[in-house]
Amino acid sequence: MHKKRNTTLILAVCAILLVFGFIGWFLVAIFEGEKPKIELGPVPVFLTKATEVPLVVTDAKRGIRTIKVTLKQGSRQVTLMEKRFPFEGFFNEEGVHRFDSVIPIDASELTQGRADFTVYAWDYSRSSGGDGNLTIAEHKMVVDTIPPALRLVTQLNYVNEGGTGLIVYQTTSDAVKSGLYVGERFFPGFPAAKDDKEGMHVCYFGIEVDIPKDVSLYLWAKDKAGNVSKAVMNRSIHIRNKRFRTRKINISERFLDQVLPYFTPELKDPTAQNIAKFLEINQRVRKENASVFYDLRTDTSPDRLWEGTWLRLKNAAAMSKFADKRLYFYKGKIIDEQMHMGVDLASLASSKVGAANNGRIIFADRLGIYGLTVVIDHGQGLASTYSHLSKLNVKPGQTVAKGDVIALTGQTGLAGGDHLHFGMMVSGFFVNPIEWWDTHWINDNVIRKLDAIK
Numbered sequence: 001m002h003k004k005r006n007t008t009l010i011l012a013v014c015a016i017l018l019v020f021g022f023i024g025w026f027l028v029a030i031f032e033g034e035k036p037k038i039e040l041g042p043v044p045v046f047l048t049k050a051t052e053v054p055l056v057v058t059d060a061k062r063g064i065r066t067i068k069v070t071l072k073q074g075s076r077q078v079t080l081m082e083k084r085f086p087f088e089g090f091f092n093e094e095g096v097h098r099f100d101s102v103i104p105i106d107a108s109e110l111t112q113g114r115a116d117f118t119v120y121a122w123d124y125s126r127s128s129g130g131d132g133n134l135t136i137a138e139h140k141m142v143v144d145t146i147p148p149a150l151r152l153v154t155q156l157n158y159v160n161e162g163g164t165g166l167i168v169y170q171t172t173s174d175a176v177k178s179g180l181y182v183g184e185r186f187f188p189g190f191p192a193a194k195d196d197k198e199g200m201h202v203c204y205f206g207i208e209v210d211i212p213k214d215v216s217l218y219l220w221a222k223d224k225a226g227n228v229s230k231a232v233m234n235r236s237i238h239i240r241n242k243r244f245r246t247r248k249i250n251i252s253e254r255f256l257d258q259v260l261p262y263f264t265p266e267l268k269d270p271t272a273q274n275i276a277k278f279l280e281i282n283q284r285v286r287k288e289n290a291s292v293f294y295d296l297r298t299d300t301s302p303d304r305l306w307e308g309t310w311l312r313l314k315n316a317a318a319m320s321k322f323a324d325k326r327l328y329f330y331k332g333k334i335i336d337e338q339m340h341m342g343v344d345l346a347s348l349a350s351s352k353v354g355a356a357n358n359g360r361i362i363f364a365d366r367l368g369i370y371g372l373t374v375v376i377d378h379g380q381g382l383a384s385t386y387s388h389l390s391k392l393n394v395k396p397g398q399t400v401a402k403g404d405v406i407a408l409t410g411q412t413g414l415a416g417g418d419h420l421h422f423g424m425m426v427s428g429f430f431v432n433p434i435e436w437w438d439t440h441w442i443n444d445n446v447i448r449k450l451d452a453i454k
């Protein structure tokens with residue numbers, strides 16, 4: 001009797017435990033606390049145009065109940081998407097556990113400024129008083145669909161072929177980069193003054209020799225959001241055509257014997273014939289040197305460092321001019337053609353070379369065909385170059401004043417005799433130095449424009 005009663009009791013307890021266990025499991029299951037997961041694709045910080053934001057919501061346990069996406073601007077709120085998912089099966093096992101979508105946002109329908117993008121996702125858990133677990137994903141955005149404004153201040157601008165131009169323009173304060181495009185070539189603008197609050201910019205630019213007549217000239221500005229403005233300048237910038245010289249240069253064996261030893265470390269094949277070595281120097285090495293000069297353009301002060309007319313090497317004759325077209329002859333045959341991108345000034349051997357204007361040394365080293373070379377940054381993209389030097393007196397980073405002796409002339413690199421090769425650069429582009437030695441030209445084309453914005 002006792003034994004049977006005991007067995008019944010144990011069975012009853014087991015049954016009760018099983019029921020409680022089941023109820024417990026059931027409650028844990030329906031009140032589960034695992035929140036839905038929200039994954040968003042790239043959400044732009046700046047909204048400039050119609051955009052689609054990829055969205056994935058997952059809920060492994062009880063499944064997704066509701067997804068809501070809103071965009072709030074001040075007191076105004078727009079619902080971009082709202083979706084409720086049906087409860088399917090005993091535990092919603094047939095319901096939706098993963099939802100993939102893209103949320104379209106049309107920036108043109110929004111007001112400029114701050115916008116809060118929010119995604120809400122609830123699951124079918126009975127927790128939170130039956131509302132389910134809630135996950136919120138928020139992103140702050142700035143609606144900016146208005147490109148920066150651009151206004152040219154200097155209306156009449158004359159530029160010589162091969163020379164330098166200066167324009168003054170105004171942009172709205174949100175412009176982060178602006179400047180002038182001459183064809184494919186970009187010349188950046190710089191704030192006209194340190195304390196400028198009007199968005200005034202100065203932009204020096206160069207006009208290449210033999211520039212196509214239909215070259216496109218346009219002002220360009222980009223704001224923080226990525227909006228771009230363009231303003232065509234072809235009516236405001238007048239290019240004056242110039243004539244340049246063509247000169248024959250005879251390459252003699254004596255010249256080759258004189259200059260080639262300097263280039264031994266740069267040549268690919270030391271056993272090549274002298275004339276082949278010369279062509280490698282005049283073509284490959286020249287091209288590589290040009291890119292070294294070009295890369296220096298970013299190492300420029302945003303402030304104007306120079307003052308007045310540039311200095312020219314004292315008592316020196318110009319042996320070669322800017323943009324001389326050089327035809328190279330060897331044994332009576334034409335072998336190469338290059339353009340001379342500076343002015344060659346010859347004086348006494350080892351003459352003192354003064355800084356043409358105030359600035360900062362940004363290069364002082366050996367440079368291929370240019371031999372020992374110094375480059376001075378004068379700010380806002382302007383730089384002067386000094387080549388074929390025999391001795392350097394300065395180091396990169398050093399500040400120099402107009403007239404300071406920076407080096408001695410020489411004939412290092414591809415030079416037949418002692419002379420100074422002087423170059424002027426505008427944002428890495430070589431221009432005719434003759435203008436910068438000309439007080440009248442500077443006053444009419446540069447200083448007058450700069451003084452007008454003070």
Ligand SMILES: [Zn+2]
Pocket residue numbers: 320340342343344420421422
């Ligand atoms: Zn030269």
